[in-house]
Amino acid sequence: MIDTLIEKIIEKNNPTAVGLDTSFDYLPDEMKTCCKTAEDAAKAITEFNVTLIDRIKNLVPAVKVQVAYYEMYGVAGLQAFETTLKTARANGLVAIADCKRNDIGSTAACYSAAYLGRSKIGDYEFTPFESDFLTVNGYLGADGLDPFVADCRKYNRGLFVLVKTSNPSSGQLQDKKMDDGRTLYEHTASLVTACGKDLVGKYGYSDIGAVIGATHPAQAERVRREFPALFFLIPGYGAQGGSADGLTVCFDDRGLGGIVNNSRGIICAYKSEKYKGQSYAQAAENAVIAMREDIYRSLQKAGKAR
Amino acid sequence: MIDTLIEKIIEKNNPTAVGLDTSFDYLPDEMKTCCKTAEDAAKAITEFNVTLIDRIKNLVPAVKVQVAYYEMYGVAGLQAFETTLKTARANGLVAIADCKRNDIGSTAACYSAAYLGRSKIGDYEFTPFESDFLTVNGYLGADGLDPFVADCRKYNRGLFVLVKTSNPSSGQLQDKKMDDGRTLYEHTASLVTACGKDLVGKYGYSDIGAVIGATHPAQAERVRREFPALFFLIPGYGAQGGSADGLTVCFDDRGLGGIVNNSRGIICAYKSEKYKGQSYAQAAENAVIAMREDIYRSLQKAGKAR
Numbered sequence: 351m352i353d354t355l356i357e358k359i360i361e362k363n364n365p366t367a368v369g370l371d372t373s374f375d376y377l378p379d380e381m382k383t384c385c386k387t388a389e390d391a392a393k394a395i396t397e398f399n400v401t402l403i404d405r406i407k408n409l410v411p412a413v414k415v416q417v418a419y420y421e422m423y424g425v426a427g428l429q430a431f432e433t434t435l436k437t438a439r440a441n442g443l444v445a446i447a448d449c450k451r452n453d454i455g456s457t458a459a460c461y462s463a464a465y466l467g468r469s470k471i472g473d474y475e476f477t478p479f480e481s482d483f484l485t486v487n488g489y490l491g492a493d494g495l496d497p498f499v500a501d502c503r504k505y506n507r508g509l510f511v512l513v514k515t516s517n518p519s520s521g522q523l524q525d526k527k528m529d530d531g532r533t534l535y536e537h538t539a540s541l542v543t544a545c546g547k548d549l550v551g552k553y554g555y556s557d558i559g560a561v562i563g564a565t566h567p568a569q570a571e572r573v574r575r576e577f578p579a580l581f582f583l584i585p586g587y588g589a590q591g592g593s594a595d596g597l598t599v600c601f602d603d604r605g606l607g608g609i610v611n612n613s614r615g616i617i618c619a620y621k622s623e624k625y626k627g628q629s630y631a632q633a634a635e636n637a638v639i640a641m642r643e644d645i646y647r648s649l650q651k652a653g654k655a656r
Numbered sequence: 657m658i659d660t661l662i663e664k665i666i667e668k669n670n671p672t673a674v675g676l677d678t679s680f681d682y683l684p685d686e687m688k689t690c691c692k693t694a695e696d697a698a699k700a701i702t703e704f705n706v707t708l709i710d711r712i713k714n715l716v717p718a719v720k721v722q723v724a725y726y727e728m729y730g731v732a733g734l735q736a737f738e739t740t741l742k743t744a745r746a747n748g749l750v751a752i753a754d755c756k757r758n759d760i761g762s763t764a765a766c767y768s769a770a771y772l773g774r775s776k777i778g779d780y781e782f783t784p785f786e787s788d789f790l791t792v793n794g795y796l797g798a799d800g801l802d803p804f805v806a807d808c809r810k811y812n813r814g815l816f817v818l819v820k821t822s823n824p825s826s827g828q829l830q831d832k833k834m835d836d837g838r839t840l841y842e843h844t845a846s847l848v849t850a851c852g853k854d855l856v857g858k859y860g861y862s863d864i865g866a867v868i869g870a871t872h873p874a875q876a877e878r879v880r881r882e883f884p885a886l887f888f889l890i891p892g893y894g895a896q897g898g899s900a901d902g903l904t905v906c907f908d909d910r911g912l913g914g915i916v917n918n919s920r921g922i923i924c925a926y927k928s929e930k931y932k933g934q935s936y937a938q939a940a941e942n943a944v945i946a947m948r949e950d951i952y953r954s955l956q957k958a959g960k961a962r
Contacts, residue, residue, distance in 0.1 A: 371763065374777055388784065391777045418759055418766035422775045424784025425738060429731050452756050452793055453724055454823035457677065460724035469728045471680055471697045478694065478730025487758055489795045489818055491825035512795055517760035519797035523843060527835040534840060537829060 351482050351508040352559065352581055353551040355444050356606060358411030363656060364642045365605070367446060367583075368406050368634070369613025370399050370434055371416040374423070376618050378630055392426035398630070399434045402617065403441050405631040409638050412444035414583070414611045415481075432479055439480065446583065447481035450512060451498075454490055459497040467501035483508040485561060485583065488538050495545045499558060503549060508557040511542045513573060516563025516586030525569070535569060539577045546579065553606060555581040562600060564592025564610065571599035574607065582608035587641075588615035594648035605649050605656040612641055657788050657814040658865065658887055659857040661750050662912060664717030669962060670948045671911070673752060673889075674712050674940070675919025676705050676740055677722040680729070682924050684936055698732035704936070705740045708923060709747050711937040715944050718750035718788075720889070720917045738785055745786065752889065753787035756818060760796055765803040773807035789814040791867060791889065794844050801851045805864060809855060814863040817848045819879060822869025822892030831875070841875060845883045852885065859912060861887040868906060870898025870916065877905035880913065888914035893947075894921035900954035911955050911962040918947055 359365045374382065374391045381394045403413065415438070420431035438445045451461040459467075465484045468475045486498055488511045498509055514524055514535040524535040532540075539560060546558025559581035562570045573580065582600045586592035587610050600608040616637045619625045625633035649655040665671050680688065680697045687700045709719065721744070726737035744751045757767040765773075771790045774781045792804055794817045804815055820830055820841040830841040838846075845866060852864025862885045868876045870892035879886065888906045892898035893916050906914040922943045925931050931939035955961040 373762075373766070382778070385777055386780060388775075388777065388782065416759075416763055418757075418763045418770070421770040422766040422784070423777075424770070424775075424782075425731055425735050427784070428734050432731060450758050450793075451724075452758070452818075453722075454821065454826075456679075457722055457724045460679070460728040464724070464727040464730070469694075469730075471691055471694065471729075472688070474692055476694065476730075478728070478733070487756075487793050487795055489793055489829060490821050490823055491828035491830070493823050493825040494821075515760065515796050515800075517796055517799050519799040520760075522797035522847060523795060523840065524797070526840075526843060529833045529835050529837070531835070534829065534832075537832060541828060 351502070351506050352555050352557045353553060355411060355508070355609065356553050356555065358444055359606070359609065360656070362409060362411050364410055365609050366410055366641055366645065367412040367414045367609050367611045368402070368410050368616050368638065369414045369416060369611045370402070370617065371419045371613040372399055372617060373419050378620065388423045388426040392423050392430040396430040396433050400437050401631050402634055403437050403443065405635050406638050407441040407443055409635070409642070410443070412446055412609060413438045414446040414448050416448040416613070435479055435481055439482070444482045446483040446485070446510070447479060448485045450485050450487045452487035452490055452494055454494050455497070458494055462498045462501045466498065466507040467505055483510060485510045485512070487512050488541060492541060492545060499545050502557045508559060510559045510561045510583040511538070513539045513542060513560040514562050514566055514569045516565045516590050516592065520563065520566070536572070536576065539573050539580060543577050543579060550579050555579055555607070559583060561585065564597040565590055567596040567599050570597070574600055584608045584610045588612045594644045595651070598648050598652035598654060601649060601654050603654060605654045610645060615641070657808070657812050658861050658863045659859065661717060661814070661915065662859050662861065664750055665912070665915065666962070668715060668717050670716055671915050672716055672947055672951065673718040673720045673915050673917045674708070674716050674922050674944065675720045675722060675917045676708070676923065677725045677919040678705055678923060679725050684926065694729045694732040697729050698736040702736040702739050706743050707937050708940055709743050709749065711941050712944050713747040713749055715941070715948070716749070718752055718915060719744045720752040720754050722754040722919070741785055741787055745788070750788045752789040752791070752816070753785060754791045756791050756793045758793035758796055758800055760800050761803070764800055768804045768807045772804065772813040773811055789816060791816045791818065793818050794847060798847060798851060805851050808863045814865060816865045816867045816889040817844070819845045819848060819866040820868050820872055820875045822871045822896050822898065826869065826872070841879070842882065845879050845886060849883050849885060856885050861885055861913070865889060867891065870903040871896055873902040873905050876903065880906055890914045890916045894918045900950045901957070904954050904958035904960060907955060907960050909960060911960045916951060921947070
């Protein structure tokens with residue numbers, strides 16, 4: 351699946367993903383009026399996402415759908431999550447389910463079936479929240495990752511495992527040095543690399559990648575250098591303060607190696623001064639184009655533009 | 657909420673939780689026949705859980721509901737998850753949602769709203785998957801925990817944060833020594849203790865507790881000694897190989913300090929030789945009684961029985 355993602359990035363000349371972290375609060379007022387229940391809210395969120403997907407489908411290779419924003423609205427919200435993933439994939443976008451799931455053995459296998467593999471009810475098989483990539487948390491070690499990795503192999507899917515996250519306190523545990531002088535995030539990166547060593551595609555990247563925040567360039571650069579087969583999912587651009595210049599260290603000399611997510615900066619662009627008066631879809635489209643240019647300029651400066 | 661849990665443990669003289677990790681595969685054949693869709697399966701799972709809850713409600717203080725077994729069946733499965741939590745709480749049981757959620761800032765706040773806090777749609781407020789406790793993963797540091805902790809304070813809920821998990825490879829990262837000589841799981845325990853320091857109840861335990869596997873007694877003993885305010889959720893008894901004698905180190909001299917989960921050993925008891933011929937509800941009841949006796953005997957041997 352990593353080869354498919356990279357090919358879509360090359361085709362659209364755009365290493366970015368639109369984050370559909372669609373909180374009900376983010377919707378335009380006219381979509382929120384009359385919404386009284388979780389079902390109403392979920393329908394409005396779905397409509398918003400479907401409109402956005404149609405608008406950005408030719409500009410970006412992927413969307414990242416953060417499940418927390420749907421779980422928040424219960425069963426109805428998860429229906430919106432399912433429809434959003436399905437719509438994205440039907441429109442030729444790579445769907446990254448940002449769920450940060452984690453558990454062990456048979457329980458991890460259940461999570462994996464929900465997103466990457468197959469759930470079985472007698473002879474009936476299905477994938478309820480079918481996704482191309484899933485984010486997972488590796489704190490439990492290899493046997494927390496193996497069931498997911500097995501489904502990636504079997505069904506041509508991919509993972510992004512949390513390595514160095516974008517938040518201010520990510521260093522509390524992740525930057526701590528072990529007695530061998532290496533940090534926890536390097537040990538995690540090493541574990542992730544080992545899990546994905548048999549799933550390296552034609553561009554040299556593995557289906558089993560890493561989440562590396564745009565807000566920590568020094569750590570990102572170190573992971574890029576030490577673990578060249580890890581493809582990065584890069585959150586933290588924009589709203590969280592990560593700059594395009596800072597994240598060029600995530601990319602290799604071919605301009606490959608990562609996909610940069612932006613959520614609020616795109617889906618809430620219509621609320622900003624810059625895009626004032628535009629519809630949410632028009633503003634999102636313009637924000638996607640501006641982001642592509644921003645990243646392209648920085649990659650060019652770093653001698654890594656495609 | 658930790659005081660409520662402890663009081664229910666004392667009242668029932670039983671520090672155990674029944675794990676409703678109800679895979680469709682675990683149901684008796686007669687409940688599985690005729691199930692062709694996710695909706696059918698979810699209904700059968702709900703019926704199984706409701707029957708079990710009615711049977712064990714006077715014997716145990718709590719149930720732990722592992723969401724992966726419901727996510728696996730999609731939106732319909734999550735409806736079963738919601739009904740199971742609601743039924744457990746309506747029957748006076750403490751409901752532990754085992755979701756191991758983790759994210760940062762506003763996203764963590766969404767997860768917290770889904771289980772512990774309140775989701776808002778205009779003036780309408782609700783908690784879609786209302787739970788008394790939620791399990792979370794602390795790899796992201798304090799600002800991944802704070803939004804959950806804030807809701808615990810506001811709505812009288814609790815957390816169990818992964819510290820030392822029960823699986824074989826949990827040591828890959830968790831047992832690694834930092835350059836100060838302490839392991840990662842000790843650093844995590846320290847972080848969890850700091851997050852919960854203002855939420856210590858009348859028994860000396862905090863609403864913000866820790867997941868400590870029954871399969872690693874040496875590590876459990878160390879955490880109990882170093883972090884006396886952490887109440888433990890203890891998986892790994894039974895199917896995973898943890899023994900009652902091994903887990904007495906998790907308890908203090910009053911016989912308090914932890915709650916031991918057992919999932920398959922109870923809900924699948926009817927499939928074992930020991931309970932052959934009994935209904936699943938009868939077998940589960942007997943397995944619960946046997947587990948209580950097993951743990952009581954071990955606590956007595958260790959001089960910690962109540």
